[in-house]
Amino acid sequence: MANGEWRMADSTIGHQPAAIRYQGRDMASTALLKHRGKRAITSRYFWVIVATLTVGILLHYFTQQTRPLFPASFPLTRHAIERIIFLLPVAIAAFAFGQAGGRITLAIVVLVMLPRVFLLSPYPADAFLETVGVAVVGYLLIWLIETQAREKRLHQKALEKLETVNAIAETVSQSLDLDDILDKALSKVLEVTGLEARGGIFLVDEKEQKLRLRVHRGLSSDFIHREAEMAVGECLCGMVARSGEVFISDDSLEDIQHTRCQESDPHAHIIVPLKSRERVLGVMFLYLQSKDQPDVVDRSLFASIGSQIGVAIENAQLHQDVARQLWIEQKLNEVAAEITSELELDRILPKVIQIAEELAGADGGVIALLDRKRNLIGYPYLHNLPPELADVTVPKGEGLAGEVMTTGRPAVIRDYRAYAGAIPAFVEAGVTSVVAVPIVSGDQLFGALSLVTLDGAKSFSDRDVAILTGIGRQAGIAIENARLYENMHFYIGQITRAQEDERKRIARELHDDTAQALIDLSRRLDNLATSREKLSEAVMERVEEFQELIDNILRGVRRFSRDLRPSVLDDLGLLPALEWLTANLMAEQGIKAELKVYGQKRRLAPEVELALFRIVQEALNNVRKHSRASQVVTTVEFGEGKVTITVKDNGQGFELPNRTGDLATIGKLGLIGMHERAHLINGILTVRSAPDRGTTVTVSVPV
């Protein structure tokens, strides 16, 4: 290990590799030789080598004395045995002490054999050839053993690397949470490499070409704050993020590329790119304890570790992307749900802004709407922005919203203060960055949805813009729906008013003309019956029949007239009309009906009284037809600025649908009519009911 190397200090325990320890050339070469010499002498192999060499020397130089040891019957000649015995220590030395040990031993063997060649052998040429033969065979043996040993070491080293990489891989594969992965990966790398417990991981922001520190160990808070972010290409880590190669810095203080991250103590670095599919997703920087160590760092091992962590980062980012995509879909569904469940823009649009803010990570938002009549842009819907901005108006085409409405395309302004079309009120409100998208539905443009940051600039991504564009379209649909809804209400109002007028006219005609005509007819018949001309009995009977018939028709006409438009409402107002309704219900159906009035009684506008009367009439009709109630209480409360009427029965109730619109599907058209009537007078109608729990209808109207 003349050059030192990373190797396992202990055998593998389970599947966890033991700590890799660096055994570098941290000793002077002389001391190293001394150390190795001492170790060799204390080795039992050394003494086996000495013994075999001694045997070889004895056989080589004391031939006469040793000849009896080798009888003729022995299968090998003395020469053969002697050469084998000379090769034996070479093989043992090569095996036990490596190539150097084998070569030294072979040199000793050759030196031991050469005196006989030149001084003792009667056949010096043969003896020389024999010595050369031993040297060649010995060298081959050394080469063979060393080759095998090297292969074994390489194999072992590869195994160790594999185990190290596996340990990292196993650690990072246990989670899909990016911060968790980075934290565990850094801990594991520091643990298995046995490096100084200092380091960190930057993640690369490819769009902004920035590195951002995500996890760290053993770093000062000043360092963490100072180096939280750096540009790709900057300093050593930025350089590695660009090159994608493992970088080893011998001495941080001397390295001219080490422009940042300076610390007072000199230190060596290993900087590892965290790559997946050739993309550098992050950079891991680790501190070495000695400046000598970097020479021997196994770059390929750290490159593999970097790849493992890189793949884990990519997986986690993909997982994050999928989770975010699901979250975005969920939020978009929320927008769609808001739009489909509500038709009031004042409720929908603030919610749309809030959801868009969440999706884009913005601080506030605003919806600008175009007033086509006045050619002005207003900002009626705001979130997290000063409410006085709602009073701001700008001419059509001005401001960012105006630009977006003109071009019909989204716009992103990173520095709003530097934007030529900036509206001073928004600058004063602290707006720094803005993304704006048009609010459109079909070919109709209604306004613009803008999201803003209030604390520092933000780069809204293409994905943010794409999502917001979708939300802008949803908002456009909401506005169109709401306008259609408003139009529908306007027409419903017109129709209802026309219907009431018509009812009133018909009721009056029935009462004043038809009923009077019937009365007149009845009176004439009466005159006929009481005239001086004596009528036959048969004629008298027919006259009486006709009178009875006319009475029945008269009652029917009056009832019909009353149902169309009770004169009591027009004559006396709402409260007497409600008393009349409850009295009728009690008289006709035997249901205990009660009217309670609280607060200061007063007359209301005729259209309000009419709508409230119709709502209560319909509610009591429902009680009569469907509730099976024995009791119903109608309460009228005259409050401050509003009137609330409640009709509560103790009947069988019913299962309410989730949405008002679904009332039609379960045949509760009367309830829809009540909602419409309430809406026409700016009132709110609520229905509470459950099977066997009775029904309560409440209408509240501002007055």
Next chain:
Amino acid sequence: MHKILVVDDDPDFVWVCRTILEAEGYQVLEAANGTQALERMRQDRPDLVLLDVMMSTTLEGVDVSKEIEVDPALKGVPIVMISSIGTSPYASEFPEDERIPIDAWISKPIQPEMLLKTVRRLLG
């Protein structure tokens, strides 16, 4: 407490009158036709009669008013004739040349204030 007899064959109209008058503290008696009205009056003389001019019965408003005038027991009871006859095409049927012994006319649809004002005037 003044007693007022309301005579009309339209029960809704009677209910409206009752509501208006009772709210002002009057006692209200009811009759659905002329015959019933005279019977009640003879049993319990009212302080005032509200009389519908046209009823589908044998004895209608004008006849009742004449009966009241000639009956010594009822003579002097103020009569308020109520009718929508002014707006009716059958107004021609009303005997314009006859002297009708009544104290006041009120038209339908009834105006509560007008009714109360007339009643207060006649009852002093």
